[in-house]
Amino acid sequence: MHAGYAIRAPKESELPAVVHAVNEAARSHDPTAAARTDDEFRHVWAQLDTAYDVRVVTGPGGAVCGYAELSAAAAGGRIFADAYTHPAHLGAGIGTALLRWMEARATEMAPGVPAAGDAAPVALVNHVLLDGAADRMLRARGYRRTRIHLRMRMALGGPPVAPVWPDGVGLRACDGTPEDLRRVHACVEEAFGDHWGRVSRSYDQWAGDLLHDGFDPALWLVAERRGRIVGAALCREREVEGHVAGEVGQLGVRREARRLGLGRALLLASFALFAERGAGSVGLDVDSESLTGAHLLYERAGMVTTAGIGRFELELPVADGARR
Template sequence: ADRMLRARGYRLVRVHQRMRRPLAGPLPAPRWPEGVTVRPCDGTPEELRRVHACAEEAFADRYEGVGRTFERWSADLVHERTDPALWVLAERAGRIVGVAVCDLTTVQDAPSGEVCQLAVAREARRTGLGKALLLAAFARFADRGVTTVGLDVDSESPTGAHHLYARAGMAVTATIGQFELSLPAR
């Protein structure tokens, strides 16, 4: 596919990684930064808007910087099976400074966890909050009998998220190339 796309003028612009981790055995406990409180999402429209705001702020420096409106975000992440009790919210002084938006799915006929978004506000980065959120998500999945957890990540994440996930025991199971073709203006 790579050769075929390149032969037709496409160029590789980004590589995304699919990462997975088994949840067998004891899991490391999260270590929360000072002043951070942790709780599940209550699922109210107001809280969902606060989670969205935290995620959008955290992902403002993503590739192409294109954000999602609350309506698009909720259409992508909130559905009839959504269980906000799986989501991990970190607050400091009443402000959400980190979120792990999680969902249950099925992989090879077995329940699996999915970290749909892991977001940390700029002022809370480099404090261990991202790793703590990830480990807390693993624990919530394990408490529900889930044996694996996965996520997708941009391999060129400006925050180095893929390195954090690898340090937390996740391994790359697939890479997905994003190709683009420049078209002449009409």
């Protein structure tokens, strides 16, 4: 890095500055990127060992201008990385420094990460926008692109299209009780069971990821048939370009209820819900090679792709004398 820049573990008091730097970095590449919140980062940091697995870069004067974190999947042999450089500090070598740290730390972590199979190597995973500087840097360091995800969005205006529900299917909001949340979890786990790269999550793991500050059960739509949840759209409110926006975090339909139009109905119901709440747009991320053709469903509903995000993986060597 250039003179005056330093990389170190973060201080708890720096969390708001980290959130600001991350949001500035994300929006500089894609204005439709949803803003992250202090509560989200506070939740993430509570699950990580920030002394080892999180780094900030400070610039001349001490301001936070770079950020990176690492987290290991519960299974599947993957360590996930996330890193950002404030746009005002591009060209100072921050991205390279953070990437080197992530690779070194991930190599230390690798022996403790459950592998996908007996002979499968542990890999470091980065998600970056396609055809940009980060994409080129990862390729130059030997990363292999394994998947492309699409960020899609649609403006909300005018009367929403009314969903058509399959016979015998009714819609309601999750009631937020532990019993209902467990039923939603079971539905989502089954619905995404054949998703590429999917790692199953226990209820506690799932709840730990989703049920924190900002969770609103009224935004979780569930479709039932004969008392059984057969589909769900797990939504939340976000902020995009300074305005309230909706996000469909997960939309899944059990196999027994597919090809009946239920996915489209849940999507349209989500649009209507956000329109009622005054959101100006709604967005989501989707696998470009979804086995169910989800991205095509979203296109037919009026959503457009605003960014392509590549998943890049680097196989890691096993380090001797790993620290943790």
